[in-house]
Amino acid sequence: MNYHVLTLFPEMVLSGLRTSIIGRAEEKGLLSIEAINIRDYSTNKHMKVDDYPYGGGAGMVMQAEPVYGAYQALTDKLGKRPRLIYLTPQGRTFDQQMARELAEEEDLVFLCGHYEGIDERVLEMTVTDYVSLGDYVLTGGELPAMVMIDCISRLVPGVLNNDVSAEFESFHDNLLEYPQYTRPEEFMGRKVPEVLLSGHHGNIEKWRRQQSLLRTRNARPDLLEKAELTEEEWKWLEKQG
Structure with a gap:
């Protein structure tokens, strides 16, 4: 480029x-x-x-x-x-x-x-x-x-140390990015969500996807119109109030 x-x-x-x-x-x-x-x-x-x-x-x-x-x-x-x-x-x-x-x-x-x-x-x-x-x-x-x-x-191959991060950030699939955490596990009384410490990759990916859905609905509902959500995900969002 x-x-x-x-x-x-x-x-x-x-x-x-x-x-x-x-x-x-x-x-x-x-x-x-x-x-x-x-x-x-x-x-x-x-x-x-x-x-x-x-x-x-x-x-x-x-x-x-x-x-x-x-x-x-x-x-x-x-x-x-x-x-x-x-x-x-x-x-x-x-x-x-x-x-x-x-x-x-x-x-x-x-x-x-x-x-x-x-x-x-x-x-x-x-x-x-x-x-x-x-x-x-x-x-x-x-x-x-x-x-x-x-x-x-950031989208040019090799520019980012981890090319995967260019795809799975905000606006991937028209959804905002999920929350991120790092050490320590507890900061001023606030703990890292337990699921991220579980080591269960399936549960972690599910949690991250749900957090992206919630963030997008709350901060940028206009993006949801372009996002590809499953029927199950739409139902889950409706239950979140």
Whole structure:
């Protein structure tokens, strides 16, 4: 997996991603992260990349030329036009299913806007996917890009020490993850559930599944509509009040 981030703040992207699990994965050659400074492709002697919007209005708009220049240089280098994701509140909401889909790609390009956005013409010419993290506005696309890269990278084989954990976490089967415990067995009067100490793997898996069902119903009931539950599980949930 090769990530290419078109941004005005490359140091923000690289310093944020080249740590912990993602940083170690890059060191192992499991993925690569490249931050391309859009400002490097400005033809203005002052390296400006923004201007006032036509028609008036508050704020500034990123110009088409430097964005397209950065994009064209990248595609020339790669010899192809990979998927380009533009981070915007107007896009499709990012979720685990989209992460799985994007993890199948070899190259992903992220375009990070700033100010009041980017000239529409260059978006029409380059963007393949408009993606949002949610119904709110941030100062730029760098943080959403980093969130997406972190999430997608966890699905790349070898990135996690235990690849199984990538599948059996929150949102697996559209269910939230069950509670987790570790030593000591008792903390400030609170004990680890007995079933987890039993060594009976069948009972443990059943308990974990039930806890996932309860958590999802209580915190994210909307996810249950997409989850695949057996008739027995639906009946069990109804009995929990």
